[in-house]
Amino acid sequence: MRVAPLLLALSLSLSAAVAAQDATRIPDAALDTAAQLRAQALADDTGWKVIESLTTEIGPRLPGSEADARAVAWAEAKFAELGFDRVWTEPVTFPKWERRSERAYVLGAHAQPLVATALGGSPGGEIEAEIVRFADFAALEAAPVGSLQGKIAFVDYRMERTRDGSGYGDAGPIRGRGPAVASGKGAIGYLMRSIGTSAHRVANTGMTRFPDGAAPIPAAALSLSDADQLGRLLQRGPVRVRLELDCGWNGEYTSQNVIGEITGRESPEEVVMIAGHLDSWDHGTGAVDDASGIGITMAVGHLIGRLPQAPKRSIRVIAFANEEQGLIGARQYAERHAGEIASHVIAAESDFGAGRIYAFDSSAPEHAQAAIRRIAEALAPLGIEHTPGAGSPGPDIIPLAQAGGAWAWLGQDGSGYFDLHHNADDTLDKVDPEAVAQNVAAYAVFAWLAAEAEGDFGSTPDAAQATAE
């Protein structure tokens, strides 16, 4: 998953507040080691092997499923196997949503099955109704209250393919809020063209939410081919669809954030945090979302842990629980560690697939900009450009950033990400081992240099933001 930039303005105001500090600097010796690490990482396949292991041995990892517990045990064992100094877990509790079965089909003279998948958070139900098409979310919002009485709303918006994933932000409300909006206008069901770019017959799931007061209605996403088909059928006259979803909320579950640390040699209580999320949606094996982030960051800890000298600060690698249903592991982590914002020196998450990293940015304030530029210079041989202002924290970094934590952004090429995101095609064969190695090299350079830096990157508890949230 990936969330649109939110925090830039907050970060800049934060920068101003701490601009009077001494400049943060990167020692020359650290740059030499960074260059060695970069070369080692490019020649190393640990990241790929971890991705292969997680996707093969555990498979899909829906939060709260039987595989969730197996994934936690896998992550603990993998951290230990990779030589992390400390490995521990922290509980994460959330309501459990289950998918049991799903079918959709056109009724009547043009009867035929549709490829559709329930949105996470959808209730179950068996409904039949005429569909009413909307070109986008604004058109749905503009529909008069009551106008969808007894109907199925169908939002048919085509997401744009972009390198930076910005098309996802534009389409997001269709999935997140669309069903609740349609319900408010009388709809008894909801269909949407998947938020995705795949030409193949896979539907993309993802969370939807029904705020208090909104009557939950069965909600599903169609493959792009099937959305096209409904569009063509609607040109011929009214279309009735039957939706049979067996899914819904079922009690509460406690999973774990799994954490591995390479202990710092001088300031072990100060941490550079890099992360991915351990959970996935259930259709694929969560290879690009987000076994890749797990593999990339675990490999970084492994490589840094093998260096002759430990880093000055600790490198903390977190495999977050239940990112997909609302950054739940990350939020509970930020709550639990609310008193340690300043010691989270800087944080970055890999959660945008396995494409090559092409850009670097951070929330660092003025006094840390020289250090950030040195990190950017060490990333440049990997084809990575310093792009101030272009980035945003990874999703699981948001709760920490909202509490005042500094973040970095290692921007991956996401041109092909939404061919796979939240659908059945998110499998290992889509991951390029060489691109993984480039990611590991970039995260290793970043983490090592941030851990070796003298001075901070702007992390400071920020009461204004805590209340603003």
Place this chain on the structure above:
Amino acid sequence: MRVAPLLLALSLSLSAAVAAQDATRIPDAALDTAAQLRAQALADDTGWKVIESLTTEIGPRLPGSEADARAVAWAEAKFAELGFDRVWTEPVTFPKWERRSERAYVLGAHAQPLVATALGGSPGGEIEAEIVRFADFAALEAAPVGSLQGKIAFVDYRMERTRDGSGYGDAGPIRGRGPAVASGKGAIGYLMRSIGTSAHRVANTGMTRFPDGAAPIPAAALSLSDADQLGRLLQRGPVRVRLELDCGWNGEYTSQNVIGEITGRESPEEVVMIAGHLDSWDHGTGAVDDASGIGITMAVGHLIGRLPQAPKRSIRVIAFANEEQGLIGARQYAERHAGEIASHVIAAESDFGAGRIYAFDSSAPEHAQAAIRRIAEALAPLGIEHTPGAGSPGPDIIPLAQAGGAWAWLGQDGSGYFDLHHNADDTLDKVDPEAVAQNVAAYAVFAWLAAEAEGDFGSTPDAAQATAE
């Protein structure tokens, strides 16, 4: 579907038998009209519109399903709408195979779902067993009798991507005969890597057969990603799989071959036959297999029917019933018309997708070769090469060819065909309207010139072949 070349040797012997006849010739005036037709077809979208109509309005067309009857009515209406002079149907009776539901998953420590689909002709059943992998069909055949007792055989052969589809012939026995062979060695179930080239999470169905004496066992094909996954899991130790198939034979059904004819002006009883098949597998909407063949050949009849002068011979367009389960419509057509072989002047089927035609060949004997070369010259501006000896009759032409009928081959580029063949991705968005128009132009040139030819192309009843079959 497409069947490997079978009949070249037979055709050559047939050629020798009739070589003493007068040479068949194409009148110059016919070539002028062919050039006009070619240009008109390239600028015409009738073929595309027919494909759009069939795939949208009817959707998947599993033989014997409710959609089978709708497709027959659609085809009758479409022939009439396109201005064919005569439209009729001929009954085709066959056993009905139904797919109701299917699930497969890995059990145990690496429990996870698999994308799999029952093979046509598979019985239903719920089984759990350890899988035994074979690299190819020969390895399965070499397994000792009894060695698969209580196991699920898993044949993991990778089909090769080729322009002419030759990789399909190599892989064919894995699906057609593999389950029966495995059953004979004690297996209680059968899994195979799909015969296909798609990197996406779609499984390719298709027929399998259990000869008398072979105990039918549940048999399914895995997506390529899932076959890869089983391969990786097997590297870690024994793998148990559960297969739940609800499918099987259920009574008998009578469908129809639907036939439209443009009546010849001089020899209406002599026909140039062009064909596609109306049925499809059930996962996609049968866009490339074989709504494309239906659209291409119907458009040819339509374009020829609009010419100021009717062709000398009749153009007969056939939408065959139930090709997928054994050329059943074509076989029953050949039986019904067994006395009319000589009047089926030449026949061709479009049943290899919607790729551009790049090659032309025929079974024509020596006395018709000059005429065939003139047809080839009229096809050359479409980028089509005359490739004597390279072709074979389309699948639904085989029964007629076996009875002595002459055939032509308009060879389509099938490089991408097995990305879509018999899987859920076989939908309209995969069809290129310009390639369809090129196909229509080629079939129109061929059909027109064959209908205008003076003399035959070698069709003659052949007693030796009738008994050989």
